[in-house]
Amino acid sequence: MQDGPSERNIDIKISDLYGLIFYALLQRNYFEGAKQLIEAGGVRIHHILIGCVILEEKENDWRATQIEKEKMQQLYRIFSHHALRILRCIHANDNAERPEDKHLKNAKGQKEVGEHVQHAGRLLLNHGYLTVIIKTKNTTVLGDKTVKDILNQMWYGKESLSISRILLFTLLTFMHVIILPVLMITMEHKPLRW
Structure with a gap:
């Protein structure tokens, strides 16, 4: 047929x-x-x-x-x-959080391979x-x-915010607060004035 x-x-x-x-x-x-x-x-x-x-x-x-x-x-x-x-x-x-993803984490708790x-x-x-x-x-x-x-x-x-990132951000903020006034004062003097 x-x-x-x-x-x-x-x-x-x-x-x-x-x-x-x-x-x-x-x-x-x-x-x-x-x-x-x-x-x-x-x-x-x-x-x-x-x-x-x-x-x-x-x-x-x-x-x-x-x-x-x-x-x-x-x-x-x-x-x-x-x-x-x-x-x-x-x-x-x-x-x-899936139970099958738990075995994919290493000792630090970070996902290694097979992230969904x-x-x-x-x-x-x-x-x-x-x-x-x-x-x-x-x-x-x-x-x-x-x-x-x-x-x-x-x-x-x-x-993800890690402690090292938070500390680095805080350190850079304090460095800015300390260095900026010094630069402003020295720029007004003749040696650094451009």
Whole structure:
């Protein structure tokens, strides 16, 4: 038998199907169904952010009444906060101490090899969520403290203050306080005046 068009395999993930259903619900103004789909956890962050763009377009439509515009703004905030909640949960899980990481520490308590990769950072940078956030101009998500922490952690690493750094900073501060007045006095005299 020959393979007909109905017997072909389609390689689509379930989460992408939920995303398409979510888009269709928003396009048809079934906002409660879209909200329920998000609350059920079937919609990924990427789809939620694109859904916020759909809501903005519907809000800017000239046919939308003031009540509909307010509802769109409220749903926009709710959807943005759902995306942030997902990111916060992933980020909190990334920062939690794992029992399997304990054997990777040396005698000084520092991690040696096999430090786990931050999943929230990978989502933002490698999977393009940050690009989607910037392109959709979602300032609610972009301005959130969690997103800033994730990006700072990915680009600059974890902040760690050791006793030697604190002592070095204190020493440099005191040296500045001592040397600056001496330089100011000697610069006013002829030998050091330029």
